[in-house]
Amino acid sequence: MKHLKTTKKILLSLSLILLLAIGCSKDTVRNPGPDPDPGSGTDSGSNNIPELDITSKATLTVSKDNPDGPNGVEGSTKLVDGDTTTKFLIKDFTTANIDFKFDSAKLVASYQFTTGNDFDGRDPLDWKFYGSNDGKSWTLLDTRMGMQFRHRRTNYRFYFKNDKYYTYYRWQVVKLYQADMFQASEFRLFQMPPGKQKLAPIYWVDSTEKDGLKLIFVNHSEKENLAYQSVLTHTFFTVYPELLKEYNPEAVKRVYFIIDPTYDGVAYSFGDVLVFSYDYMEGHPKEGDVAVHEIMHKVQNGYKGSVPSWLIEGMADYVRYRYGIDNPDSWALPDYSSSQNYDDSYRVTARFLVWIENHKEKNFVKLLDTALRKGTDYKDFWIQTLGKSIDDIWTAYGESPAL
Known part of the structure; x- marks a missing residue:
């Protein structure tokens, strides 16, 4: 029997994630922030404090x-120098704790991150x-x-809500x-009076597990459902299990699906992340x-040597054609045209691969992947x-292109 485990849907709004019971139904939980606790640092006069960048009042440790140290060209001090043209860089990253210590307790309920100057990865x-x-016991x-x-x-x-x-x-x-x-170029901490605190921006996350796979579905749009x-x-x-x-049993088993309103394409993949355009999916639900x-x-990760992008994309469209559940008519493989070439990528290359399997070698793409x-x-x-060059096979395809 297949085992299915779905973590209940949670509303993430820069506040504490609640640990929810495992089940098949999904609920939306709005988290109002930490519960008031007068004995744990709350202050009845908190509404009188100003909204203020207090980063300079803290001591930074990482x-x-x-490798060149905190004062190096890309050392940790660049993270709080107030200059977005500098940056802090960590090599061989696993995880990183970036800590701020104040001389006295502060009411922080907002922070700001500034992206670096180059590679968004x-x-x-x-x-x-x-x-x-105390620097030992931490509250999320x-x-x-x-x-x-x-x-x-x-x-x-x-922004998040915090009364402590x-x-x-x-x-x-x-x-x-x-x-x-x-x-990161900069990181800033902001003191926030309770009256100005808010939860923003709001987003939703679902986590579903089945047969050893985990899908984390992240919705960054303002539309919950x-x-x-x-x-x-x-x-x-x-x-994906097929x-x-x-093709590749060693491919990643934990994958992110991210709905991104700021992306104006259709979809793209990197590492264990797959990003979908909100606008495109709204128009093609x-x-x-x-x-x-x-x-x-994801499956193709691990290719060695120089593999042209047209072939990678053509193989991916071939897989969509072979394994797709309900491809729309608008996505059909194009008819052959003399103006085409095998390196036109996507569906043109995919149709060529389908033709090869139908007429030459039925396991061609699987063998090619290996x-x-x-x-x-x-x-x-x-x-x-196939005993012939790719150009010769393309010529044969053009002479009799019927699938």
């Missing part, structure tokens, strides 16, 4: 610094934010998952966007097979497997 994807009064105040940053050297501010004063605050970076180095979430989830748990079995192309890229994983040159593979 669990891992730049070094941006944080998941993090947590804590408070403490805020958490973020599946974050997307589209612009460089840009400020992104986050803490002497220590910790920004714990748990996971990066797509790299083994972390970078998405008609296509169940469609994309069903597609993942139906198709692709793992047929039944097109779950858009995920098939992208999850094939060969690319071993580092075999794709041109050599065509000759070794």
Whole structure:
């Protein structure tokens, strides 16, 4: 019997994530922030404090610094120097604790992160934010998952509700966007009176586990219930196990699906993350097979040598054609045209691969995937497997292109 475990839906709004019971139903839980506790640092005069950047009043320490030290060109002191043209860089990243210690307890309920100047793969994807009064026992105040940053050297501010004063605050970076180095230009802490505190921006996360796979569905839109979430989830748990079995059992088993209102394409894949355009999915709510192309890229991770992008994309569209659950008519493979070439990528290349399997070698794409994983040159593979060059096979395809 297949085992299904679904974590109940939670509303994430820069506040403490609640631990929910495991079940098949889904609820929405709005978290108002930590419960008031007069004995734990609350102050009846808190509404009189100003909203203020208090970063300069704290002492900064980090669990891992730049190899050149805190005062190096990309050392930790650059994180709080007030200059967005500098940055803090950690190499060989695993996780990082960035701690701030104040001489007296402060009421922090907002922070601001400034992206680095270059590779967005070094941006944080998941993090947590804590408070403490002894530097040993930490209270979770805020958490973020599946974050997307589209612009460089840009400020992104986050808000949560907190009625307790803490002497220590910790920004714990748990996971990066797509790299083994972390970078940030600035990080600022803001004192916030209760009357001005808020939960923003709001987003939702679902976590579903089945047969050893885990799908983390992150919705960054303002719309809580998405008609296509169940469609994309069903597609993942139906198709991905087949692709793992047929092509690469070692591919990632924990995958993020992120709905991003700031992305103006259709979808893209990197590492263990798959990003969908909110606008596209709103206009195509039944097109779950858009995920098939992208999850094939998870399977393709590990190719060695120089593999052209047109072939990678063509193989992914081939998989969408072969394994898709309900591809729309608008996505059909195009008819052959003399103006085409095998390296036109996507559906043109996919149709060529389908033709090869129908007329030459029925396991061609699976054999090709194995060969690319071993580092075999794709041109050599065509000759070794079909006895002719890729150009000669394309010529034969053009002479009789019917599938």
